[in-house]
Amino acid sequence: xxxxxxxxxxxxxxxxxxxxxxxxxxxxxxxxxxxxxxxxxxxxxxxxxxxxxxxxxxxxxxxxxxxxxxxxxxxxxxxxxxxxxxxxxxxxxxxxxxxxxxxxxxxxxxxxxxxxxxxxxxxxxxxxxxxxxxxxxxxxxxxxxxxxxxxxxxxxxxxxxxxxxxxxxxxxxxxxxxxxxxxxxxxxxxxxxxxxxxxxxxxxxxxxxxxxxxxxxxxxxxxxxxxxxxxxxxxxxxxxxxxxxxxxxxxxxxxxxxxxxxxxxxxxxxxxxxxxxxxxxxxxxxxxxxxxxxxx
Numbered sequence: 691x692x693x694x695x696x697x698x699x700x701x702x703x704x705x706x707x708x709x710x711x712x713x714x715x716x717x718x719x720x721x722x723x724x725x726x727x728x729x730x731x732x733x734x735x736x737x738x739x740x741x742x743x744x745x746x747x748x749x750x751x752x753x754x755x756x757x758x759x760x761x762x763x764x765x766x767x768x769x770x771x772x773x774x775x776x777x778x779x780x781x782x783x784x785x786x787x788x789x790x791x792x793x794x795x796x797x798x799x800x801x802x803x804x805x806x807x808x809x810x811x812x813x814x815x816x817x818x819x820x821x822x823x824x825x826x827x828x829x830x831x832x833x834x835x836x837x838x839x840x841x842x843x844x845x846x847x848x849x850x851x852x853x854x855x856x857x858x859x860x861x862x863x864x865x866x867x868x869x870x871x872x873x874x875x876x877x878x879x880x881x882x883x884x885x886x887x888x889x890x891x892x893x894x895x896x897x898x899x900x901x902x903x904x905x906x907x908x909x910x911x912x913x914x915x916x917x918x919x920x921x922x923x924x925x926x927x928x929x930x931x932x933x934x935x936x937x938x939x940x941x942x943x944x945x946x947x948x949x950x951x952x953x954x955x956x957x958x959x960x961x962x963x964x965x966x967x968x969x970x971x972x973x974x975x976x977x978x979x980x981x982x983x984x985x986x
Contacts, residue, residue, distance in 0.1 A: 691740075691744055693705055693708070693712075693732055693740060694732070694737060694740050694741060694744070696732065697732040697737050702731060703731065704729055704730030704731050705727075705730050705731070705732060708730075709727065709729075709730020709731070710730050712727035712730065712732075712736075713725060713727045713728060713729065713730050715727075715800060716736070716800070726739070735807045736807075738806070738807045738808060738809045739799060739805055739806050739807050739824070741806075741809050741810055742805075742806030742807070742808065742809050742810040742812070742828065743795065743799060743805070743806055744810070745810030746795060746806070746810055746828075746831075746832065746835070747795065749937065749940075750791075750832070750835040750836070750839070751788075751791075751792050751795065751835065753940055754839055754940065755788050755838070755839075755842075758870070758873070758940070758943050759784075759842050761943075762846060762866075762870055762943070763775060763781065765866065766846065766849055766850065766867065766870065767849070767853075769863075769864045769866065769867055770849070770850060770853055770854045770855060770858060770863075770867065771853075771854070771855030771858070772849060772853035772854075772855075775845050775846075775849045776845060776848040776849040776852055776853055777844075777845050777848060777849075780841050780844065780845050781841075781842070781845050783841055784837075784838045784839075784841035784842040784845065785838070787834045787835070787837045787838035787841065788834070788835060788838040790831075790834045791831045791832070791833070791834030791835035791837075791838060792831075792835070794827060794830060794831035794834065795828065795831040795832075795835075798824060798827035798828055798831065799824070801824075801827070805824035805825070805827060805828050806824065806825065806828040807820050807824060807825060808820060808825055811929060811933075812825070812828075812829070812891065812925075812929075813922065813925060813926065814891070814894070814902030814903065814920075814922045814925045815902065815903050815904075815907055815909070815914075815922055817891065818891060818894040818895060818902055818903060819903075819907075819909045819914065823895075825891075825895060826892060826895040826896060829888050829891050829892045829895065830892065832888050833885065833888050833889065833892070836881055836884060836885050836888070837885070839877060839881060840877075840878060840881040840882075840885070842874075843873075843874040843875075843877045843878040843881070844874075844878055846870055846871075846874045847871065847874050847875060847878065850863075850867055850870065850871055851871075864946070864950055865945070865946035865949040865950055865960070866943060866946035866947055866949075866950055867946070868946060869942035869943040869944075869945055869946030869947075870942075870943050870946070872939070872942050873939050873940065873942050873943055876935065876936075876939060877936065877939070880931065880932040880935070880936070881932070883928055883931050883932055884928060884929065884931070884932040884933070886928065887925065887928035887929060890902065891925075898916070899917075899920075900916050900917045900918055900919055900920040901920045901924065902920045902921065902922050902924055902925045903916045903917075903918060903920045903922075904918055904919070904920055904921065904922065905918030905919055906918065
């Protein structure tokens with residue numbers, strides 16, 4: 691992030707201290723591709739790579755798995771009186787997919803020298819016309835991470851609904867559990883949409899399909915050798931249908947945690963419990979409507 695800030699403030703100037711190190715680490719030993727950090731200067735492609743890595747690591751490798759999934763795996767069974775999560779093997783598969791996707795995300799930047807050069811949104815046709823395999827590796831990592839999120843969401847939903855202690859109705863459930871359900875249900879419903887988007891993009895990189903490439907596309911001043919017929923807007927629709935609502939819904943478990951902490955330390959029930967239970971549902975409905983509205 692600091693190197694991105696340096697590139698904005700001092701564009702075209704070498705990065706102090708780490709600039710020479712980046713030049714050596716990201717150099718292509720075959721000499722086929724230019725160095726994205728030549729002379730210690732952050733190039734436009736490397737800036738996009740850093741932006742993509744920052745966004746995906748922050749959301750898919752930090753907020754979702756650590757602040758919600760890891761904490762929830764410990765707290766949810768305790769709060770509902772269950773011995774464990776509903777599907778322990780699915781839980782393990784979710785963790786394994788997260789590890790594979792996370793390692794791929796970190797290592798592909800150094801392996802390909804241009805990992806995620808299409809930016810964190812990876813808009814086509816930019817992301818599907820990058821000549822290196824870095825974008826393909828980045829997309830494979832995203833498929834692993836989104837699969838991890840899908841498996842975890844299904845496990846949380848099944849655990850909270852099926853393994854509750856006798857007498858724990860929905861109105862008696864802790865706020866954190868209600869926030870988790872409100873987060874997991876939309877995530878599980880929309881993950882297939884964004885997962886298909888990344889699968890289509892991988893096909894475009896490896897099998898040279900044209901889901902997002904229009905007819906008559908010009909790349910570098912020359913007509914691109916693609917079959918065409920695709921739509922770049924399709925990528926944006928599939929992306930923002932999940933991406934825009936998801937970043938807001940992630941705050942719901944945190945709101946539940948804050949409510950639990952305040953109620954516990956003040957030794958008082960939360961004022962307006964019914965309103966607190968149902969108001970987030972209205973807010974979530976508006977947030978999820980914002981996804982299709984953003985696509986218009």
